[in-house]
Amino acid sequence: MTTQPPPAATLRRPPGVEGEPFGDSALMLRIADDNPEVRRAGARRLQDILLEVRPYGVLNLVAGAESLLVEFDCLAVSHGQLAQTVRLAVAGLGLQDAGPAAGAKDFVIPMVVSEEFSPDLPGVAEELGLSQEATLTALTSSMLTINLLAAAMAPMMAGVQFPGQVSRCAEPRTDVAPGSVMVAGTSAIIQPFPGPSGWKVIGRTPLTICDIHEEPATSYRPGDRVRFTVIAESRWAELEGTFLRPATPQESAPQQEGSQHGSEG
Incomplete structure (x- = not known):
């Protein structure tokens, strides 16, 4: 008995890597x-691969949401040599089925929704x-992954299960409150300190996500997973700071304490 191979159209080839000087x-x-x-997942996996292999001449890795910038010593290695090393490393370790980042942690971040905070x-x-309720449900039912740490160590997270793309503000705010x-x-992203932003504000967490008095200043890193939960505004004072x-x-088990506009939970 012979087994017919699946049609070519149903086969998915592993993603490749593009390198540009x-x-x-x-x-x-x-x-x-x-x-x-x-x-996004491939870029995170690629960073892990290069940290493991540590190609000759590489000086630094700068992660982007969907890219990885590899800085190297141009006197030690060329663009072409490094690109070939990356291809060989990827061929050996593989980009697909990477799973969660090694040592990835889970975070549950409470947020208050109100006219002032949202x-x-x-x-x-x-x-x-x-x-508005369905919008919040889409956020709180999503398991997000921190792709990178933006300005001031702000965690930039991918994976919100919105049915479409949310545009940025036509005019960025000059002073967005921390949290x-x-x-x-x-x-999604959380503002660690007061500052400008063009992202759209839909809630605020009472927690401090970045504290220079802590060691390290943040407890999260790229690859960690985040889930948001809406809490009653009456709990703000209890959790603030x-x-x-x-x-x-x-805490990692999915649950929803409250709903929008500070409803009691």
Whole structure:
């Protein structure tokens, strides 16, 4: 008895890696795939591979949401030599089925939703064609992955299960409060310190996510997983200023304490 192979159209080839010179001493690496989730996961996996292999001449790795910038000593290695080393490393270790980052931690971040803390929620809901409640449910039912740490150690997270892309503010705010939970596209970010931002604010966490008096100043890193939960505004004083720590197994279990606009839970 013979087994017919599946049609070629049903076979998915592992994603490839594209390398582009970035100045005299850097190489920009991207994952060649149409799926943004594959590109983001592949970029994280690529960083792990290069940290493990540590190719000769590499000086630094700078992670982007869907890319990895590899800085190297141009007197020790060329763009072409480094690109070939990367291809060999990827061929040996593989990009696909990487799973969670090694040592990845889970975080559950409480947020309060109110007229003051969520100025852009009505507009985001309208843009997505959802109710405000459904918009929040899409956020809180999503398991997000921290792709990179942006300015001031802000965790930039991918994977919000919105039915569409959320646009950025037409005019960025000049002063966004720390703890603000913001969205753009299908990503989320938290503002660690007061400052400008063009992302749309839909909530605020009472927790302190970055504290220079802690060692390290943040308890999260790229590859960690985050889930948001809406809490009642009455709990703000209880939690305000508490430093963000990884969730316990009990806290990691999906649950929803409250709903929008500070409803009691």
